[in-house]
Amino acid sequence: MTKAIAGLDIAHRIEQKFPGAVEEAIPEAATMKADRLAEVCAFLRDDPDLKFEFLSSLTAVDRLEYFEVVYHLTSIRLNQMTAIKVKASDRENPRVPSVTGVWVGANLQEREAYDLMGIVFVGHPDLRRMFLWDGFDGWPLRKDYLVGPGGRFPGLERFPGESQEPLGGRG
Amino acid sequence: MTVQTEPFVVNLGPQHPSTHGVFRLRLTLDGERIIDADMVMGYLHRSMEKLAEERTYTQNIPFTDRTDYLAAMTGNLAYVIAVEQLCGIEPPDRAQWLRTIMCELQRIASHCMAVGIFANDCGAWQTPVMHMLRDREKVLDLFEMACGARLTLNYMRIGGVSRDVPPEFMPTARKLIKDLPKKLDEYEDLLLENEIIVERSRGIGVLTPEQAMAHSVSGPMLRASGVAWDIRKADPYAAYDKVDFDIAVGVHGDVYDRFVVRLAEMRESVKILEQALELIPEGPVHAQLPTATVQPIDQPVAPLAIRPPVGEAYGRIESPRGELGFYLISDGSPAPFRFHIRSPSYINLTPLKLMSVGGTVADAIVILGSVDIIVGEVDR
Numbered sequence: 026m027t028k029a030i031a032g033l034d035i036a037h038r039i040e041q042k043f044p045g046a047v048e049e050a051i052p053e054a055a056t057m058k059a060d061r062l063a064e065v066c067a068f069l070r071d072d073p074d075l076k077f078e079f080l081s082s083l084t085a086v087d088r089l090e091y092f093e094v095v096y097h098l099t100s101i102r103l104n105q106m107t108a109i110k111v112k113a114s115d116r117e118n119p120r121v122p123s124v125t126g127v128w129v130g131a132n133l134q135e136r137e138a139y140d141l142m143g144i145v146f147v148g149h150p151d152l153r154r155m156f157l158w159d160g161f162d163g164w165p166l167r168k169d170y171l172v173g174p175g176g177r178f179p180g181l182e183r184f185p186g187e188s189q190e191p192l193g194g195r196g
Numbered sequence: 197m198t199v200q201t202e203p204f205v206v207n208l209g210p211q212h213p214s215t216h217g218v219f220r221l222r223l224t225l226d227g228e229r230i231i232d233a234d235m236v237m238g239y240l241h242r243s244m245e246k247l248a249e250e251r252t253y254t255q256n257i258p259f260t261d262r263t264d265y266l267a268a269m270t271g272n273l274a275y276v277i278a279v280e281q282l283c284g285i286e287p288p289d290r291a292q293w294l295r296t297i298m299c300e301l302q303r304i305a306s307h308c309m310a311v312g313i314f315a316n317d318c319g320a321w322q323t324p325v326m327h328m329l330r331d332r333e334k335v336l337d338l339f340e341m342a343c344g345a346r347l348t349l350n351y352m353r354i355g356g357v358s359r360d361v362p363p364e365f366m367p368t369a370r371k372l373i374k375d376l377p378k379k380l381d382e383y384e385d386l387l388l389e390n391e392i393i394v395e396r397s398r399g400i401g402v403l404t405p406e407q408a409m410a411h412s413v414s415g416p417m418l419r420a421s422g423v424a425w426d427i428r429k430a431d432p433y434a435a436y437d438k439v440d441f442d443i444a445v446g447v448h449g450d451v452y453d454r455f456v457v458r459l460a461e462m463r464e465s466v467k468i469l470e471q472a473l474e475l476i477p478e479g480p481v482h483a484q485l486p487t488a489t490v491q492p493i494d495q496p497v498a499p500l501a502i503r504p505p506v507g508e509a510y511g512r513i514e515s516p517r518g519e520l521g522f523y524l525i526s527d528g529s530p531a532p533f534r535f536h537i538r539s540p541s542y543i544n545l546t547p548l549k550l551m552s553v554g555g556t557v558a559d560a561i562v563i564l565g566s567v568d569i570i571v572g573e574v575d576r
Contacts, residue, residue: 026431026432027430052508053395053508054508067473078409079409079412080409080412081412081512081519081521081538082521082523082536082538083524084534084536084538085311086525086533095523097510097521097523097538101409101423101425101430104430104431108434108510109469114563127410128410128412129410129547130246130412130413130543130546131411131412131548133543133545133546134543135413137542141243141245148418154238155237155238156238156241156575157238157241158238165243165246166245166246170246170340191457195559
């Protein structure tokens, strides 16, 4: 079984090495301060007890008040997993340091998060739109982008009783 | 004597048989050598992650068929495992074994396609792929028996599978498993020493183990580079901890090794199926969902909906293409707050430029073939 290192444990480890680098920790993940991210990631990759050499998944979440970038890390040699996060509080211009210098595998995943969520990864070698075309207006995965009629569950509301309101902008 | 050449651009795709769908590779050439490779994708982008945020957890299962449409079973399973982690549901034994059986059948079907189409890319035009499609059809017949569909299966459910298999399923599956090793011998005779394949693929697109891990490459591609990492072994799900099998590993990390690893994995799948068809117990195929997670929602349409507790989960499995993960965030409502697919096809493309630069256009085609992308999963 893969050993899952809880957010609180990994936060403790990081805090020992880099005091003040952890912003908060919940059982699922530890949140890093953005300006310390690169050194923390290099430590997570190279530490002999952690060896997180494989970036499983990188994605961004719109938490309404702020954006969050989530990194799921795997150590293939030690068979363990953990997750760290970093916050981007500025909704107008969310910026997070890129981790491509630590894991090259972040390259396409950061481009995807930029394309769909509009997070700017500072230091990314080639930050361009991935699935959408250049000049596309807006960031589709943000919660404020095209909310359907009837709030969050329009499909549920419209099915049998079929509400009488005309559909919004999405046909 | 030196020849002065000007770099020029060749578009491979989006409508090209060797790009396996609508995927475009923009190659910059200097003479015959590739000096830059730029991927252009999104032709099949349907924004599933956004759509999923407006549907209930159960309504989202069919989306997972349509990401990796050559391996719908594994797509289903990865998603329901993530939801089960969120809710803390444990499916009954028979459901776990049925999941194992279906996923291994799916792996055989998917690798048949991968290996056959790869032979096509190399220039062994159509004959090998027809052999492979013949056997894939038999697996699809079994799926049709189990759930009525052949491609977009929608078979897994949160807490189990949609229905038990009919009585004729097990004998048919046993017969298929008995015949398959002979077919695999046939493929190996036909392809392993085949000059068309060997000459085109040996020493091409090499990834060292360190490069493969750093690029987040997973699945047969990672194992071809010599890293024995398989989530079925490392973090067993379904009933994989109760069966005995080996991890197929390559040595050189080149295109040829990826092809050999896929052939070897089909043999291992047969081995798993032989055991699973013997060991599968009788019993229910669906867990009783805890009442706390199934609550009436206020709309008249779906009287009961699964409402996982507030939290997040990352469920992952070994799909035929690599680590397929679903990252779900629940805010306690009937629809996910965030639904992210960690798609192996997409992430395995990360080292494509590294592998292609310095080679020729012909190399780029077999390299892309060896990644075994499914554009539905790349673009989502």
